[in-house]
Amino acid sequence: MWALGTWVLLGAVCSGSAQLQFNVIKSVEQTICNKTVIIPCIVTNLIQNNIGTMFVKWKLEKKPFFIFRGSTRTMERNDSFSSAELESEQNLTSGIASLKISRTQAVQGNYSCEVTESSREGETVIELIYHRVAWFTPVENILIILSMVLAILFYWIQLAVTVSKFETTLLKIGLFIAGVVITISAVVGFSLLISDEFKPENQIGLGLIVLPAVILVPCQYFLLQIVYENNLSFAIGVVILESLGYLIAVIGFGLCITACRPKNGAVVIAGLAIMALIALVGLIYAILSGYSKKEQPTRKAVEEPLNDAKGVMLE
Numbered sequence: 001m002w003a004l005g006t007w008v009l010l011g012a013v014c015s016g017s018a019q020l021q022f023n024v025i026k027s028v029e030q031t032i033c034n035k036t037v038i039i040p041c042i043v044t045n046l047i048q049n050n051i052g053t054m055f056v057k058w059k060l061e062k063k064p065f066f067i068f069r070g071s072t073r074t075m076e077r078n079d080s081f082s083s084a085e086l087e088s089e090q091n092l093t094s095g096i097a098s099l100k101i102s103r104t105q106a107v108q109g110n111y112s113c114e115v116t117e118s119s120r121e122g123e124t125v126i127e128l129i130y131h132r133v134a135w136f137t138p139v140e141n142i143l144i145i146l147s148m149v150l151a152i153l154f155y156w157i158q159l160a161v162t163v164s165k166f167e168t169t170l171l172k173i174g175l176f177i178a179g180v181v182i183t184i185s186a187v188v189g190f191s192l193l194i195s196d197e198f199k200p201e202n203q204i205g206l207g208l209i210v211l212p213a214v215i216l217v218p219c220q221y222f223l224l225q226i227v228y229e230n231n232l233s234f235a236i237g238v239v240i241l242e243s244l245g246y247l248i249a250v251i252g253f254g255l256c257i258t259a260c261r262p263k264n265g266a267v268v269i270a271g272l273a274i275m276a277l278i279a280l281v282g283l284i285y286a287i288l289s290g291y292s293k294k295e296q297p298t299r300k301a302v303e304e305p306l307n308d309a310k311g312v313m314l315e
């Protein structure tokens with residue numbers, strides 16, 4: 001690379017203006033997020049600026065795959081580079097011979113750009129490097145998974161704590177099935193979300209984590225309502241906050257889903273974290289109330305004033 005650059009430079013100095021000089025770019029990076037790839041090739045000392053006298057040849061590892069003839073304004077290209085074209089035919093007269101290729105055809109390697117203007121010519125080499133990028137950062141992935149694991153875990157604990165209080169088995173079964181559904185969907189979602197390179201499965205994974213979380217909202221209501229028969233406003237307040245968390249998570253999902261490199265991962269995380277936090281609050285209250293209720297029948301007389309005080313405090 002360097003040797004070639006020096007050689008081109010020396011050539012230009014020694015033979016006056018016989019050689020074309022380039023704006024030297026050693027390499028360009030491509031990721032899965034590039035729909036098209038542009039390999040830059042910019043001549044800095046054209047004299048004629050006339051497309052009719054120009055000729056451009058692109059090679060990959062020394063094998064030509066694209067030729068543009070200015071005189072006829074025609075191009076020839078290899079089948080495996082059928083998408084290749086000059087970035088802008090008009091700008092060729094100002095020295096821009098950059099090549100545009102679709103991502104799928106742009107293989108990694110050393111590309112040579114050879115430009116001729118009448119009898120002057122020159123060549124520059126640009127390395128195209130493929131760079132893997134994941135959808136979310138590892139930290140974002142961990143936070144998304146952690147928030148969801150906690151939200152589901154708190155749900156199961158709360159179900160276990162309050163299950164004895166349900167009189168109808170139908171509701172018990174319903175809440176159990178809801179828990180199983182959300183757990184399975186989240187676990188499948190986790191496995192699809194994580195990969196070292198972005199792929200559509202990641203988006204499906206995030207969908208499986210975020211969207212079914214709506215199930216937790218009514219379930220939370222039923223769980224709290226059984227404990228707080230006479231304090232529904234608390235249950236409703238929790239459900240409203242939980243819905244808010246869900247709404248934020250869904251908005252974040254919407255913002256991230258179409259982006260190849262999402263900038264709004266924090267919104268999804270915030271939404272799921274709120275859901276987990278609210279589930280924890282619900283759980284703590286359920287446990288506290290569970291204890292105060294269990295003790296009632298046996299030590300009713302002694303505990304009653306205490307419970308009343310507690311009840312007031314909790315309200």
Ligand SMILES: *[C@@H]1O[C@H](CO)[C@@H](O)[C@H](O)[C@H]1NC(C)=O
Binds near residue numbers: 030033036038039
């Ligand atoms: C790929 O896309 C990035 C970001 O848009 C851009 O900076 C980069 O130049 C592109 N790579 C190529 C080789 O076109």
Ligand SMILES: *[C@@H]1O[C@H](CO)[C@@H](O)[C@H](O)[C@H]1NC(C)=O
Binds near residue numbers: 001108109110127
């Ligand atoms: C491209 O050329 C550079 C310098 O000669 C070399 O280090 C690199 O490995 C080459 N890349 C490929 C993909 O062959």
